[in-house]
Amino acid sequence: MSMYRASLLRWPPLVLVIVLAIFSLTACNMINLPRNTNLKAFDPHRAEFTCKYEADANPPITSEAEALFQQGLAATSYDLWPDKRDYVNAAELWKKAADLGHWKAAMNLAGLYEQGLGVPRDTEQAVLIIEGLMKRGVPAAFDKMGTYHQRGIGVKGDTSRAYAFWQLAADMGSAAAQAYLGPKLDAAYDNPSQGFWGNSKVGLKMLECGFAQGNGNAAFELALSLENTDGNTAKEYARALRIYHDGVKFGSKESARNLSVSFDEIEPLTGNTIDTARADRYRELRAALELNPDLRFPNLDKVLPLPPAELPTWDGQRDTLVDAAKGLVIAPKVQPTPGSQRTGRAHFPQGHVLRRPVHPLGAVEVNALVPYSGYWMPRLYAVHRKHEEAWEHAQVPQRYDKGEAFEAMDRSSMGEYAGIAPRTVWHFLGVAVAATVAVHPRVAQGIARMTRAPELLLRCRGGMPCPRTGVWFGQAGKAHPLAALYDRWDRMAYVTKDQSFPMPRDQYIDLDPHDVHWTWLDNANQPRSNGIVDVTLTDLHGEQGKRKA
Known part of the structure; x- marks a missing residue:
C-alpha cells in the first residue's frame, strides 16, 4: 500500500468522503477542459481532405472591436523601434476588444501572456484565453493549442496531441495549420522521425486551401512543390512562378527570396533567362519583410509585374517600392472645419483650430491697440437683457494683428440700460494651429x-x-x-x-x-x-x- 493511500485511511470517514469528492470533481473538470479534448489521432495517410475556410467559422467582429484591435497593432508595429512599442497599451486595447468578442485580439493577448510583454508572463492565462476561443469554434485557437502541446506552454508537452490538434485545426479551416501540415504530407515516402509522410494528394489539397485563404507560407510551400515536380513543362513552371509571386503579395519573404535567386540565375522557373532588375526588386521586398513581417503587397504588379511585362522605372529607393506595392486606405472626404467658410477677419484656415493662450488676458477695451496677434472675441461688458444675450451668442472669433485697432461697434440700437449704453470689450482666444489629423x-x-x-x-x-x-x-x-x-x-x-x-x-x-x-x-x-x-x-x-x- 502506498504511503498516500495509507494516510487516507487515517482520516475520519466524513472528511475522507469530502476530500475524495473534491478530488473527483477536480479531475473531471480537468478532463473536460478544451486543452484535454479527446482527439482523433493524427492520420498522415488519410485518403481525403475537404477544404474549409476559417473565415466561415470565425465569430463576427464589430467595427468598435476592430478599431481597438487595429490601435493595438499600431502601438506594437514592427515599423517602431523595439523600445518604442507600447505593449502595455496594446494589452489594454486587446483586452477591451476581446471583451467585445474580437477573436484576433484575444489571440494576440494570449501571445502577450506567453511572452510576458505588457503583462506578467502567465502561460496558464494564455491557455485559458485560447480555450475560450476553442469553445467559440475559432480554428486558429485549435492550431495554437497544438503549438502549446508541442512546446509544453501551459500544458504538458505532447507531440502526438500537437499533431492531432493541428489536424483538427486544418479540417476546421485554419490556414496556418494547413500550411504547416501540407508540406509534411507532400513527400514521396514516409519518414516520421524527420516529420514527413508520403501523402501528396492530401498535402497539396491542404496547401491549395491555405493558399486560397491568402496564407504566405502555404503559397511558398505550394509553389516549391510545383516547381520541384518531376517532368515539369514550361506551363507548369509558369504556374509555380505565379504562385511564388502571389506568395510575395501575401507577405512570404521565402517566396521573395526564391524569386530573387531564380531571376539571378538560369533556371527553368524563370524561363532560363537572367533578369537582375527583377531579382533586385524581389531582394528589396524580402529585406522589407524581414523588418516588418506584417507587410503585404497586393499591388505588387505596380512595381514588379511578371514577365513578359516591362518593368516601370524605379528610383532605387526601397520605400518607393514598398509604398507603391502596399494596399491603399482611402482618406475620408475632407469636411469644412469650423470657420473655414467665413470671410474677412472671421475666416479660419481649413483644417485649423484655436490654441488657447497659456496665460489668457482679461478684457481689452475697444479703444486700445491689439496687444497680441490672433483671434479675439467681442463681448458686452455686462449683459442685462435677452437681446443682448442673443447678440453675444451670434459673435464669432475675429483675426487681428498686434498693433491694429479694434473695429468700432455701434450698439445704439440696443438702447440704454439704467441710463448706460452697452459697452464692448475684446477677449483674446488664441491663435489658429493645424488640427491633429488622425492616422x-x-x-x-x-x-x-x-x-x-x-x-x-x-x-x-x-x-x-x-x-x-x-x-x-x-x-x-x-x-x-x-x-x-x-x-x-x-x-x-x-x-x-x-x-x-x-x-x-x-x-x-x-x-x-x-x-x-x-x-x-x-x-x-x-x-x-x-x-x-x-x-x-x-x-x-x-x-x-x-x-x-
Whole structure:
C-alpha cells in the first residue's frame, strides 16, 4: 500500500468522503477542459481532405472591436523601434476588444501572456484565453493549442496531441495549420522521425486551401512543390512562378527570396533567362519583410509585374517600392472645419483650430491697440437683457494683428440700460494651429498607404478587360457565399488598360470572376513623353509625383 493511500485511511470517514469528492470533481473538470479534448489521432495517410475556410467559422467582429484591435497593432508595429512599442497599451486595447468578442485580439493577448510583454508572463492565462476561443469554434485557437502541446506552454508537452490538434485545426479551416501540415504530407515516402509522410494528394489539397485563404507560407510551400515536380513543362513552371509571386503579395519573404535567386540565375522557373532588375526588386521586398513581417503587397504588379511585362522605372529607393506595392486606405472626404467658410477677419484656415493662450488676458477695451496677434472675441461688458444675450451668442472669433485697432461697434440700437449704453470689450482666444489629423491604424502600422478617393467613380465586373490602368479594389459582396473569404480590405490588384482582372480560380477560389465587382482607385504609374513609365505615388490631393531618391 502506498504511503498516500495509507494516510487516507487515517482520516475520519466524513472528511475522507469530502476530500475524495473534491478530488473527483477536480479531475473531471480537468478532463473536460478544451486543452484535454479527446482527439482523433493524427492520420498522415488519410485518403481525403475537404477544404474549409476559417473565415466561415470565425465569430463576427464589430467595427468598435476592430478599431481597438487595429490601435493595438499600431502601438506594437514592427515599423517602431523595439523600445518604442507600447505593449502595455496594446494589452489594454486587446483586452477591451476581446471583451467585445474580437477573436484576433484575444489571440494576440494570449501571445502577450506567453511572452510576458505588457503583462506578467502567465502561460496558464494564455491557455485559458485560447480555450475560450476553442469553445467559440475559432480554428486558429485549435492550431495554437497544438503549438502549446508541442512546446509544453501551459500544458504538458505532447507531440502526438500537437499533431492531432493541428489536424483538427486544418479540417476546421485554419490556414496556418494547413500550411504547416501540407508540406509534411507532400513527400514521396514516409519518414516520421524527420516529420514527413508520403501523402501528396492530401498535402497539396491542404496547401491549395491555405493558399486560397491568402496564407504566405502555404503559397511558398505550394509553389516549391510545383516547381520541384518531376517532368515539369514550361506551363507548369509558369504556374509555380505565379504562385511564388502571389506568395510575395501575401507577405512570404521565402517566396521573395526564391524569386530573387531564380531571376539571378538560369533556371527553368524563370524561363532560363537572367533578369537582375527583377531579382533586385524581389531582394528589396524580402529585406522589407524581414523588418516588418506584417507587410503585404497586393499591388505588387505596380512595381514588379511578371514577365513578359516591362518593368516601370524605379528610383532605387526601397520605400518607393514598398509604398507603391502596399494596399491603399482611402482618406475620408475632407469636411469644412469650423470657420473655414467665413470671410474677412472671421475666416479660419481649413483644417485649423484655436490654441488657447497659456496665460489668457482679461478684457481689452475697444479703444486700445491689439496687444497680441490672433483671434479675439467681442463681448458686452455686462449683459442685462435677452437681446443682448442673443447678440453675444451670434459673435464669432475675429483675426487681428498686434498693433491694429479694434473695429468700432455701434450698439445704439440696443438702447440704454439704467441710463448706460452697452459697452464692448475684446477677449483674446488664441491663435489658429493645424488640427491633429488622425492616422489610420493600418497606415500607422506601416502596412498601408493613404490615398484620396478618385473623383471619377469607375466600377467593372471581373472576367472582362480593364478599361483603365491603376489599382482596383475587388469585392464579391455581402450576399455572396464566398464573401467572408474573398472580401478583404487588401483585395486589390494593379491592372493595366485592356488587361484582364485577376481570376479567382488561379488562387484556388471557386468564384466566378463575373461575381467580383472591381472599383478603380487610381494610382496609375505615369508615362513620360518618351514613353518610359515611372513608378509614381498619388498623394492625398490627387497629384502624381515620382518619389525622389
